[in-house]
Amino acid sequence: MNVLEQTEETLKQEIKAAVLGAKLATEEELPAVALDKPKDKSHGDFASNIAMQLARIAKKAPRQIADDIVANLDQSKASIEKVEIAGPGFINFFMKNDFLGEIIPTILEAKEEYGKTDAGKGKSVQVEFVSVNPTGDLHLGHARGAAFGDVLCNVLDAAGYKVEREYYINDAGNQIGNLGLSVEARYLQALGQDVEMPEDGYHGQAIIDIANALVTEYGDEWAEKDKEERIEFFKEYGLKASLANIEKDLEEFGVHFDNWFSERSLYHDDKITDALETLKKGNHIYEQDGATWFKTTDLGDDKDRVLIKKDGSYTYFTPDIAYHKDKLDRGFDKIINVWGADHHGYIPRMRAAIQALGYPAEKMEVKIIQMVNLFEGGEKVRMSKRTGKAVSLRDLMEEVGVDATRYTFITRSNDSQLDFDMDLAKSQTNENPVYYVQYAHARICTMLEQAKNKGFDIEGAYDVSRLTAEKEVDLLKKLGEFPKMIAEAAEMETPHKVTQYVYNLATLLHSFYNAEKVLDQDNQEQTSARIALMKAVRITIENALQLIGVSAPEKM
């Protein structure tokens, strides 16, 4: 627990004691004491709405209750400077700023560990994300999902959860057959033959590249062979090549998976028959029209779903149930699926499956990533699956860069659609928030460099009580919030809070920088205190950027 949280906790205890002391409510009646940070500084450091909440219980006017509470408050214990009652009955607490003095030593001590907490209490969470079919490149939408999933994992990890990142490889369905046919067509085209792409073929550049690689490696050897044998070979070759591409792109994007789970393994390990058996035992299965059905309507879905088609093959759903059973059987406290918006309709049936498998529905959580609209030159770019014309993750990394791409994706809530403006993301101007934050970091680095050159002792003793200027106090308070912000982002699964936080911190830094001079030969004490502050800000910015997966440059 850091200083700020400790202060808050003590204050809560004192308020509770005061309420009980004033006999406004019994222990059982007392609602949880909540403190929030007022937006307006004139409302103090913390505000409590407890008086309003007690109005009904105590049968008194909120302001009267607030008076009673304040009268019973032992102000010495919680390092309170001043208490005010305001508005309809808010109690505003102004804290003695001495508690802020702890923040800098805490940060300088913790370094890259600053921000981490045990808020998650070691609970295990598995996050499955990206999981793109291995049939081509990752496009814009996948990139958003990748960034979101990865940063969510970073945040969960920092907040004390045990996190596992997993990619589910759909290497067993029809799409792999189509992949084989697509590679074949491209291969024969590369050899100059006039063949058409299959109906549900994959038109992306990635397949053309794979076909070209085949030509380079085998020449026209495969054109001569038996068609069936050829397609079988191309299937496996295409699968391997696609996966390698995907993994390479993701690694370059800074996304690393702990586990790549193959759908095929579910067949080999009899996991699918096991899962079906479990459903059958629970009486969730029936036969109709020559197919096997899962009665998901019993569990909140709006229609029943086929598991085994008339032709005897499984639907996509069936191995996916087995996959989820496998995940749950592995004993995670929670599994999170990050899905594209086009899959949201799939949630009720999966939730039904979770329950039919004997798990509580809440074990699985689905985060839906809304669509990304691409803008270039002020125009919305139309993507076409058929022609394969789409902006890929690779394009983004090459044209925009990893930092700006990741940052941009994490600025918005996952359930808002996102306009991705290529020109803006590429621009190295003040319109682009990622540079604004990185600039703050680089600025501090330059200052510290200068301090060294000018002979200041940047490792020496400092007296934090010298930091009393308004902008210094603002910075200190913001720095103190960092661990709590991470814990909140983890609990609410809202990684975009991190970009918001670090942007605000950068704003305070820039503002401070313009108002105050750090290095002052005539004021050594103030200088050492400010150097320590700058170091703490730098560490916090770097840690925040680290969570987002964005670099913290020392020079720009």
Added chain:
RNA sequence: GUCCCAGUAGCUCAGCAGGAUAGAGCAACAGCCUUCUAAGCUGUGGGUCGCAGGUUCGAAUCCUGCCUGGGACGCCA
């Protein structure tokens, strides 16, 4: 027709585990570089929080209905 997401400043979006005068960036306007990086700072203007009800001491936030935009509703994956 059913379901999901969104609707907040001119634009893009935060805020939505109910709280005080609704925020940020961009755009607009006016200032700040002989001084640690001007990719920066300071200030001004800008709002029926889609609409209508309801719950509440209190609603952008919760509930219901409607409107608009996007998406999903396969024995495809």
